[in-house]
Amino acid sequence: MHEFSIAMSLLEAAEAETRRLGAVQVRAVIVRIGPLAGVDVQALRTAFRFAQTTSPLSGAELAIEDAPLSAFCPRCGKSQPVRSVQEWICGQCGDVAGELATGRELDLIGLEVE
């Protein structure tokens, strides 16, 4: 359950940004998570709800965007979608894919404020 550590880090980062913006009401905290980030989205939602109760961001929604899985494909000569985390195959040409390009993201994208 490392999602609690992640929820705390996320709240800290979001709170720092909120302070920087001055008095605003945060409606949503928007994150982007890749399939190889090692994060269970359901567990993160639960941890976030629990952690935010003692935070100035209590009441803010956690909005999660999926980051795509992609890797450099040596045959195509560019980044391509990968079939799945269990099948490291170029989604375009079907060859073995190379170095990961996207898919490990665990990023705070922004805040929806009013």
Added chain:
Amino acid sequence: MSGTPRLVEVRQRVLKENDLVARELRDGFGRAGVLAVSLVSSPGAGKTTLLQKTLLRLREHCRMAVLVGDLATDNDARRLASTGVRTQQITTGTVCHLEAEMIRSAIRDWNLRELDLLFIENVGNLVCPASFDLGESLRAVLLSVTEGEDKPLKYPPIFHTADVTVLTKLDLAEAAGFDRALAERNLAAVRPGMQVLGVSARTGQGMDEWIGLLTSQLHACRRPRTP
């Protein structure tokens, strides 16, 4: 109170703090010429035994230390300290993984220049350690033959953050009905080209190759950098 909702872009890594500490550690290890190697696996895959045998093999040849993460007991730390190598326990309590800050605090008073090789034994867990960079330059993921060949398919993130897979307890492979070729196929499906070693720390099988990997990395890390 109401206003027009607007979007404020932030774009930063959620674990930025951990990543910054990890980078600082990596730089510090690099400057001091220390090879930092971490071991991750599920509980009971044989991290401590592999480490114990590794320390015994290398203790005459290089200056080593061990950080060992454990939820509650100091059993592993005592086993490792019995080799005579400096061992420090990091008790994580309810935290199921090590974070870079825990490493930084543990070695705060150390003189890294007195070391060649630092081992970091993570808490037994194939899930959570995947998200946390510890500043290590080599991460080995252990997969014991009793766990089943499909672990890479079930836990892709940890196999994606590791540099090498070490199949452990090879002496039990036959009794466990372990299909090494299948395990390697599964690894290749998740992470093509990943280096795979097989060892039995108990019988010594495959240990030369593991020690060889460590010593070659150690030489590479101690080679003076061109300015």
